[in-house]
Amino acid sequence: MPKTKNVSPKRGETLLLVGTMKGAFIFRAKRHAWEMGGPYFPGSSVYAMAYDGKRIWAGPSSMHFGALLRSSDDFGKSWTNPEEANIKFPAKTDAALKNIWQIVVGEDGTMYCGVEPAALFVSNDTGITWKLNENLWNHPQRPKWVPGGGGLCLHTILLDPEERKRIRVAVSTAGMYVTEDGGKSWRPSNKGVRAEFLPDKYPEFGQCVHKVVQSKQQPDRMFLQNHWGLYRSDDRGESWKDVANGVPSDFGFAMAIHPEDADTAWIVPLEADMFRCTPEGKLRVYRTRNGGKKWQAMTKGLPQEDAYECVVRDAMHADARGVYFGTRSGKLFASNNEGKSWKTVIDGLPPVVCMKSAVV
Amino acid sequence: MSYVFTIPGPLVELANNRREVRVSGRAQTVNDALSLLWRECPAVRDRVITERGEVRQHINIFVDGENIRDCGGLAAHTREGAEIVILPAVSGG
Numbered sequence: 001m002p003k004t005k006n007v008s009p010k011r012g013e014t015l016l017l018v019g020t021m022k023g024a025f026i027f028r029a030k031r032h033a034w035e036m037g038g039p040y041f042p043g044s045s046v047y048a049m050a051y052d053g054k055r056i057w058a059g060p061s062s063m064h065f066g067a068l069l070r071s072s073d074d075f076g077k078s079w080t081n082p083e084e085a086n087i088k089f090p091a092k093t094d095a096a097l098k099n100i101w102q103i104v105v106g107e108d109g110t111m112y113c114g115v116e117p118a119a120l121f122v123s124n125d126t127g128i129t130w131k132l133n134e135n136l137w138n139h140p141q142r143p144k145w146v147p148g149g150g151g152l153c154l155h156t157i158l159l160d161p162e163e164r165k166r167i168r169v170a171v172s173t174a175g176m177y178v179t180e181d182g183g184k185s186w187r188p189s190n191k192g193v194r195a196e197f198l199p200d201k202y203p204e205f206g207q208c209v210h211k212v213v214q215s216k217q218q219p220d221r222m223f224l225q226n227h228w229g230l231y232r233s234d235d236r237g238e239s240w241k242d243v244a245n246g247v248p249s250d251f252g253f254a255m256a257i258h259p260e261d262a263d264t265a266w267i268v269p270l271e272a273d274m275f276r277c278t279p280e281g282k283l284r285v286y287r288t289r290n291g292g293k294k295w296q297a298m299t300k301g302l303p304q305e306d307a308y309e310c311v312v313r314d315a316m317h318a319d320a321r322g323v324y325f326g327t328r329s330g331k332l333f334a335s336n337n338e339g340k341s342w343k344t345v346i347d348g349l350p351p352v353v354c355m356k357s358a359v360v
Numbered sequence: 361m362s363y364v365f366t367i368p369g370p371l372v373e374l375a376n377n378r379r380e381v382r383v384s385g386r387a388q389t390v391n392d393a394l395s396l397l398w399r400e401c402p403a404v405r406d407r408v409i410t411e412r413g414e415v416r417q418h419i420n421i422f423v424d425g426e427n428i429r430d431c432g433g434l435a436a437h438t439r440e441g442a443e444i445v446i447l448p449a450v451s452g453g
Contacts, residue, residue, distance in 0.1 A: 064418045064448040065370065065407035081374075085406035096410035 006077045007037035009360045014321055015075070016345065017056060018332065019046030019314075019354030024058050026076045027332070027345060034334075034345045037076045045099070047314065048113070051358035052105040057127065059100025059113070067100050069113065069127060075360075087113055087121050087130045093137065095119075101155040102314070108164070114154035118145060118171045122183065133183045141174070141188065141205050148172035148208050148227070155313055156209070160236070161216045168212065168237055172227075175207035178237065192240035196228040211255040211313045212237070215262035223265045223292065225255040225313075227273060232292045243292025248279040254316035254325060258338070263291045266298075266323055266339055268311040277308040285325070287339045301342035302333065315355045326352025361386055363393045363438070366445040367404065368419075374403035390423055391434040393444060408446060418449040 007028040009015055014029035018038075024046040025038035040046075044060035051057070056076065061067035069086050070079045089095040095117050102114035111123040113130065120133040136142075145152060156170035165182035168189065175190040188205035195207045208227035214237075215221040224231040224240060230250045231240035244250035249269040258264035266287050271279045278284065283302040286295040303309075309327045316325040323339050326332045330352060332345035365381045372379055383400050387393040398405040408419055413434075415421060421428045422445040428436045438444070 062370075062407075063451055064368075064416065066410065066416060081403075083374075083403040085411070088406075088411040091411065094412060096412045096414070 002039055002042050004039060004042075005037050007035050007075055009075055011360055013360050014319075015051065015358045015360055016324055016332070016334075017049040017051060017058075017354070017356040017358065018326055018349065018352060019049050019058065020326075020330070020350035020352050021045045022350035024049060024060065024076075025349060026056070028075075036346065040076050040079065041070075045353065047353050048100045048103045049354050049356050050103040050105055051356065057103045057105070057111075059103060061099045067097050067115075069100060069103070069130075071127060086127070087115065089119070090132060093132070098151060099153065101153045102157050104157045104159060106159050106164075112157045112159070112167070114157050114169060116151045116153035118142075118152045118154040118174065120154055120157070120169055120183070135184055136169070136177065136179075136186045139177070139186055144206070145171060145174035146206075156212050158212060158214045158222075161214070161219045166236075168214075170209040170212050172210065173206065173208040175205045175209055176212065176224075176237065177205075189237055190240075191238065192242075193224065193226055193231060194229050210253045213255050213257040213265065215257055217260055218262040221262035221291070223255055223257060225252050225267055227251065230267065230292070241292075243288070244295075245293060246295045247286050248284075251276075252311075253313040254311040255313075256316045256318035256323060256325075258318060259320050261289075264289055264338070265292070266316065266318065267295070268309075268316065268325065270310060276310050278310070281306045281308055283307040283309045283327070285323075285335075285339050285342070298335075298339035298342070300340060301335075301344070312353055315352045317355050317357045319357045319359065321359070322357065324355055324357050326355045328352065361440040363387060363396065363441070364443050365397050366443070366447075367401070368446050368448050370448070371404050371407055371446075374407070375401040387438055389434065390421065390428050390436045390438050390444070393438050393442065394421075394434070397444075404446075418451045420447050420449050421445070422447065 009028045016027040018025040023039035023042045027034045041060035044062045048059040099116040104112045113121040121130040158168040160166035177186045178189040211225045222233040230244040232243045252269045282304045285298040328351040330349035333342045367375045383396040385396040
């Protein structure tokens with residue numbers, strides 16, 4: 001097994017939590033460089049990571065030994081390794097956990113995990129015990145959900161910044177579902193989002209939503225990157241308007257929203273579902289400053305020749321200090337000027353599938 | 361009755377750093393014998409068996425040299441003193 005490096009970040013420093021197909025890494029922003037910690041869980045894919053202000057969470061999945069939720073209170077130097085798998089489907093579901101796709105910690109401490117097969121798990125005791133949200137699992141439409149290329153996964157969880165009981169989840173391939181009563185009832189919420197691969201292009205559910213983001217400042221404003229389709233909502237996700245204006249393709253996965261400006265978001269368009277690479281061999285981040293009326297290519301510092309890259313759904317993140325993304329070819333990029341220019345953090349990681357930034 | 365289990369390398373730490381674990385008890389089937397192992401090494405169970413009670417797809421269990429997938433799975437009969445080897449499959453990448 002590889003020798004693991006560790007980092008010891010100081011208060012106020014930026015961390016990048018990076019999940020890859022072969023383990024997790026933690027990058028610490030130093031004055032002029034990034035210091036790397038890892039690999040953690042070598043050999044396991046890590047599709048989900050989170051930092052709750054004290055603790056780093058990760059969902060490593062071993063091809064051989066299954067998936068577990070693990071945490072570290074010392075920035076990766078040591079990790080919990082629960083005796084019993086902490087996220088398990090109840091026997092009556094006849095399902096078995098394949099992967100953890102999303103970890104979200106609410107401001108009240110409630111934790112949520114989105115998993116494959118598509119389901120939502122909730123913990124009210126800081127991640128010690130987990131319970132399946134049976135109301136979503138037993139939704140009458142669930143038998144008609146079908147797996148996308150990454151499996152049938154619940155990959156996005158949005159906790160409404162103002163309404164605690166309102167939670168939105170996205171499933172590939174089922175679309176978005178929303179609850180307004182803390183998970184007791186769920187309804188599909190895909191009005192205006194097209195399903196290119198179905199005879200009915202605007203079904204009630206069944207869309208292949210790739211990523212959804214919501215403004216913390218103006219929660220009515222959301223953006224959605226679909227499997228074909230780039231959308232904005234101004235009514236908290238109740239309806240969606242196509243805003244693919246000036247992008248080389250409206251296919252893509254990754255998406256991030258500005259933490260303070262609801263009109264600003266970033267995406268990385270890909271050529272097509274049949275060729276999931278950056279168009280024209282150019283790695284371009286597209287940014288909108290006006291809610292999607294126009295998207296502009298941000299290329300400074302990114303390879304613009306023979307760069308057939310792919311940035312997957314959870315591999316981009318923005319915070320008050322920067323915008324960050326990782327590629328399936330193992331490159332990490334960071335921008336501290338909202339995308340105007342980019343610097344390479346590292347080139348040579350395993351395929352990046354998760355990127356979260358945090359301030360210690 | 362006793363059974364000897366060989367623990368795969370990545371799980372040895374979860375078996376109190378034992379590569380080989382001898383358990384005692386009565387077992388008619390592989391599943392019975394594994395239950396004795398789980399009593400001795402509970403943390404190994406969920407890494408080998410899913411919550412559906414199935415051997416994980418990329419784990420193989422050999423009883424006296426024979427892969428249980430070829431001889432009845434977890435319901436396969438096991439003899440007293442059987443040597444049971446748990447191994448990760450060659451899958452990976």
